[in-house]
Amino acid sequence: MSERLRKILTLVFVREPGKILLGLKKRGFGCGLWNGFGGKVEKNETILQGAKRELVEECGIQADVLERIGLINFEFENDPVIMEVHVFLTFHYIGDPVETEEMKPEWYKDGEIPFNQMWPDDKYWFPYMLQKRKFEAYFLFKGMDTILDYWIKESLNDCCSSVNKII
Numbered sequence: 001m002s003e004r005l006r007k008i009l010t011l012v013f014v015r016e017p018g019k020i021l022l023g024l025k026k027r028g029f030g031c032g033l034w035n036g037f038g039g040k041v042e043k044n045e046t047i048l049q050g051a052k053r054e055l056v057e058e059c060g061i062q063a064d065v066l067e068r069i070g071l072i073n074f075e076f077e078n079d080p081v082i083m084e085v086h087v088f089l090t091f092h093y094i095g096d097p098v099e100t101e102e103m104k105p106e107w108y109k110d111g112e113i114p115f116n117q118m119w120p121d122d123k124y125w126f127p128y129m130l131q132k133r134k135f136e137a138y139f140l141f142k143g144m145d146t147i148l149d150y151w152i153k154e155s156l157n158d159c160c161s162s163v164n165k166i167i
């Protein structure tokens, strides 16, 4: 997998005890689905900087400390690009969530997460993230709705990625 083209993205979850902040994506990739906050890492920024920037841009929340909790590689059938998504978590943040052009934020209780309006992979790895168990995962999609193959393991390497990045 290391020789494939990769798009590097972030995905950030803001937590309160027993609650999680999700955003309804209002445009672009994943439009109409609830998700964490994040996006493409830009040139000249680290993955962590990208994660913090996207959190501010998408819901107005500033988090100085983000814990890297997961790494998910997504592959879409007939698409040569691997999406490498770095998942972060924070309980420490400044500001109240605000609606932006890209996301409509809302708090959900841990037991009331709307998996039927989320990416189909989420129900597999959310339990790790909610329990603060570091994980790595891989999903192969056919279209946007069907998972053809996947694995999850409870561990997370320090190193990030690979050759042939496109960001």
Ligand SMILES: COc1nc(N)nc2c1ncn2[C@H]1C[C@H](O)[C@@H](COP(=O)(O)OP(=O)(O)OP(=O)(O)O)O1
Residues within 6 Å of the ligand: 009, 010, 011, 012, 028, 029, 030, 035, 036, 037, 038, 039, 040, 041, 074, 083, 085, 119, 121, 122
């Ligand atoms: C395929 O399964 C996915 N599941 C989940 N939960 N999240 C995913 C999946 N695929 C991508 N994502 C995440 C990763 C990012 O946080 C966003 C996509 O970011 P986007 O393409 O919107 O990036 P931006 O830089 O914000 O894009 P624009 O500014 O160009 O709109 O979804």
